[in-house]
Amino acid sequence: MARNTSLYFRVVEGRNLPAKDVSGSSDPYCIVKVDNEIVARTATVWRNLNPFWGEEYTLHLPMGFHNLAFYVMDEDTIGHDDVIGKISLCREYISSHPKGIDSWINLTRVDPDEEVQGEIYLELHVVDNQQRRMLHCHVLEARDLAPRDISGTSDPFTRVFCNNQTLETSIIKKTRFPHWDEVLEFDLDLEADEVSESSEVSVVSVEVWDWDMVGKNDFLGRVEVSLDTIQKFPATKGWFRLLPFGNAEEDTGGKLGALRLTVRLCEDRILPSMYYQPLVELLADSIVSPTEEESITPLAMLEEVSSVESRQEVAMKLVKIFLGQGLAVPFLDYVNMREVTRTTDPNTLFRSNSLASKSMEQFMKVVGMPYLHGVLKPVINQIFEEKRYIELDPCKIDLNRSRKISFKGSLSEDQVRESSLELLKGYLSDIMDAIIGSVDQCPPVMRVAFKQLHKRVEDQFPEPANEDVKYVAISGYLFLRFFAPAILTPKLFNLRDHHADTRTSRSLLLLAKTVQSIGNLGLQLGHGKEQWMAPLHPFILQSISRVRDFLDQLIDVDSENVSEAQPRTLFHPSVTIKEGYLHKRKAEGMGLVTRFTFRKRYFWLSSETLSYSKSPDWQVRSSIPIQRICAVERVDENAFQQAHMMQIMTKDNEGQLHTMYIQCKNVNELNQWLSAIRKASIYNERMLPSCHPGAFRNGRWTCCLQSDRAVRGCSRTHSAVTLGDWSDPLDPDAEAQMVYRQLLLGRDKLRKTYLEFSDPGTAPEREERSCDISAKQERSPSFQDRRMAAAARLLDVIQDLERAHQAFERREREEGPNHSHHP
Structure with missing residues (x-):
């Protein structure tokens, strides 16, 4: 069962930002990070302390996330940009607002000790050694640590505290992906009396630090695990997320200004396709087998119970479901016909935000x-x-x-x-x-x-x-x-990159x-x-x-010979999904890294190939079949001393891996290309689970310092993390899940309608309903029965899906914690 996490956010505007320039103003822009990875950068608003951006994004994050942060920066033409302040929202806080967050939030100061990221792999277990209990703390490796040095790397070591004892691993220079593979042993019986008298629960504290020759060491994050947990689950091991010291972010009372943000989170379990089939068939029946009474179809009931705020999203999902079924045109004809027949004044036709108008728009x-x-x-x-x-x-x-x-x-x-x-x-x-x-x-x-x-x-x-x-x-x-x-x-x-x-x-x-x-x-x-x-x-x-x-x-077109899009793609293979100039690295394995190793090339992406040539009108093109792509990932800045880089990994017919390095002009272009290529290759088989975010140069990887070129990647891949837009592939299960969620929210309203018609009620109520029904084109006597039956069918499908979700959730709980510390 897949998990689907969609994170929508809109950076609306700022107010009362502090002046950072000598002119008494600032040139603000926002950087948006998800778990310390930059996913968006707004445009710069020049010389304005109350900027308006209005930029919105949707991120699909199947692996989930922990934190969403907005940094307000002041752009400087000379030197480094100044940090004005930040807003940090944890997933739990966003989840606690099911209808979303839409408010002004004060900026807080940026504390370097709080800017931690990455994960550490630990194996923790208690062993009895000659009548003494020992804790074995196996520190294997860490990944994606924060860069603390000017080189874009760190010199990490680990310090572990347990039972009043402190031990450290060795220091590994110039890496954000260190491999220690060291076992630190702690005597749990040492000073046992003092420990037992303590009211605090004994914990193992693992801290990661960046070693500095001059000055104090920099904090990189920490993990705390209670000894009770380690003793209860003997095989306590896996990737643990590094956390800050836990200092509460201080609200400066608006002294740093504020941002108006809209944030909405949708987290779903996506069931296997077979569970959604009854719902999809029920919706399709509204179109394939239309009834004389248009108001008793499941589609009509869905429109009745869905909120006005959710109508655009419902319309988008329905359009994609019916495109996948090859029924988009009949679906639009159905909702448009409902709208047309209900309209008496032609001047008001399609002027409201009805399901018909939103469906056509999407x-x-x-x-x-x-x-x-x-x-x-x-x-x-x-x-x-x-x-x-x-x-x-x-x-x-x-x-x-x-x-x-x-x-x-x-x-x-x-x-x-x-x-x-x-x-x-x-x-x-x-x-x-x-x-x-x-x-x-x-x-x-x-x-x-x-x-x-x-x-x-x-x-x-x-x-x-x-x-x-x-x-x-x-x-x-x-x-x-x-x-x-x-x-x-x-x-x-997407006609322009900037406002x-x-x-x-x-x-x-x-x-x-x-x-x-x-x-x-x-x-x-x-x-x-x-x-x-x-x-x-x-x-x-x-x-x-x-x-x-x-x-x-x-409209002078032959309706019979038009075939709709196939379930997995929206475009003809020859349609260019994205194109533009990028810088491609000239060759692999070169020791020297200079700007001359990158060549400007014009790229085209379709659902079948990624091709490039010297210019848009150049006759000779090189092409990579999309089905050969097995990873599309960011590249660490220190790999080539170049920012905004990505790598495209492919396998040839012999199974040999090849890597193409590409540089984009800014972070937004990088994210757009990453997302577009990932969408095109999302159904590829044998995608890589891990990769190296660095490059193999001078006999070792720049990221994890391993000397074996074929060694397993030190960072997990993100092939399903994409930006949501019009080029999203069809995903019938995720789309049906969203429709089910809307029906679940409207179930009480649906039941009320169902029960209203099943309960005879008082005489005045019956008379009122009778008048209402006769006013609607003198419906047949069986109208109430058929409406009740249609509602009952829809309620049954909703209930079956709810039970399926509950069964999967029970199974997850029965399988145990499953290393809940995992990302």
């Missing part, structure tokens, strides 16, 4: 993101690179800023607006030409979904006065919920507003408060007929 992101990138990326890149000053609102025009766009000094307000209008029309022409010319690029499955939506709306609103409704229904999704949001915030759609600066952000806002108006087919022109947008109205009106023609072409 469906477009899942299957249409490569399409979106192909359409918008060139013009978005141009806008970012040109950084033109654009403004139409008279209240916001800054004539001082306009000097930079003219060699003739300041422009008048009219000249700024005229210049801005021409620039906007130029960008808009490029955007609209790209969209309207993209019919063949649009995924066929999206086109079929739009075709069916068009038909449902046309059948529901056939009147000539509602001629545009069938177009607005499609453009409302495609323009208002897909293209316009991507133009407004390109980073959230736009203030000037570019304003240009994108004006463009997104206009594209939104075009998507509305100009129906709201002149009704808004922003009359200063009027100069763009002629362009909007000219675009409307082109949009109608585009939508007609888009």
Whole structure:
């Protein structure tokens, strides 16, 4: 049984940060760490003590985690960046907020003694030796220790305390992955009387220190195990997580400022597929075998009991479940038909955050993101690179800023607006030409979904006065919920690595507003408060007929010959999931490490190959089959004296291991590439359980100092740790588990509905229900019975899954502690 841990966090904004620069301000950014590993870095907000970031991430951590930390830094162009403060949240604290954390939290000071990381492998057991009891403490190795020296390593040794005795291991120089393999023995009968009189429980304390020739040694972490535990479980051994001294973090009362954070944790046990099959089949029955009464299907009941806050997540999981079943288009047709038939005013169609609107929105992101990138990326890149000053609102025009766009000094307000209008029309022409010319690029499955939506709306609103409704229904999704949001915030759609600066952000806002108006087919022109947008109205009106023609072409598709994605992948093998320039190490085994050993290469990643060449248009490409990848991991900075590096380990046909070292330009790019390649290779067989985070140079590994090149890796691999986004592979079991969890939360509501119809109640109640039922299209007399039966089936499936979870949990408890100190 697998475990699935998803950690969502959003770094919203900061307030009242201290000034770190001589100018009286700071240039803040945030680093986010999970168990001391950097997983994200926000953009820098220059010269601002109240910065806004709004950056969000989802991490999939199947092995779980212990701690989530946010560090606020001040970027300096010269020297090291300053640490402003940190917020540290343990997993237990986050778990205690099932609905998530969304609040302002004060920053605390960073204490070096608290910044510990890594694990140590110990074997502890008590033996009787000639009528004396002895504790054998076998200190084997440690991994991922904190770097305390300027070289990016440490010189670790272990100090063990037991029964008023202290013993130390040897010092191992320049490593974060030391191998001691030393046994320290303690006499447990020594001063036994004193120990027995003590009210404290006797413990074995194992501390790891970094030895320094000059000055005091640096603390690296410690582990405490009670003697009672060691005697109770004779084979007390395994990896123990290193912990700080335990000094409580001091809340500085807001003197270091605060961060507004949103954090949500989802921890699930994923059962084997067979347990979810009844639930998936029940949901599929709503579509495959539709009933006359749309409100008595399990899907309809799921929408009833799920909260508005969870609807987006439910929609995403349902889309992926039905993609895996090859039923995404019928599913969307079903939820859209429910929405259309319940709508009486066409102006309100799909305007709410219903299951239908959220499902279509998530469906477009899942299957249409490569399409979106192909359409918008060139013009978005141009806008970012040109950084033109654009403004139409008279209240916001800054004539001082306009000097930079003219060699003739300041422009008048009219000249700024005229210049801005021409620039906007130029960008808009490029955007609209790209969209309207993209019919063949649009995924066929999206086109079929739009075709069916068009038909449902046309059948529901056939009147000539509602001629545009069938177009607005499609453009409302495609323009208002897909293209316009991507133009407004390109980073959230992976179109750019960083947020736009203030000037570019304003240009994108004006463009997104206009594209939104075009998507509305100009129906709201002149009704808004922003009359200063009027100069763009002629362009909007000219675009409307082109949009109608585009939508007609888009739905002119053969529904029968469109096959949906296979269960394990969302993309055609030839689709490029990620691409860009990276630096590849020239060769393995070189003694010298210089910047010349790295070559700039353009990489492409698809679901079948990772390929690279000298440039995007270079004819000759080298390719690595994805199925040969057996590990994708970070590389220690001291291995090559280079930051932001990863290694891709592959096996050839003879079973020989090969390692390619790649350098990325920043930590976010590194994490994105790690995640993308891991997702592409997630179903590979024979993935490596461990690897070396260093490099083999000068006859030994730089990480653990072992001289055998083929020795087992000193660090565990993280092949299933990924960033959540649109390119996630389908995982039907994890998706079904989330749907089950929502149904479990709504079970009481479902029971109430079920019992309400099974209990005759009082005469007035029966009469009221009778009126309600007759009002709903004069349903047949068996409606109540069928609704009760459908609810009962759903409740039975929920109960079966709950029992299966309980059985697995009981089995885990019966198997004992299973070394609960393990990571």
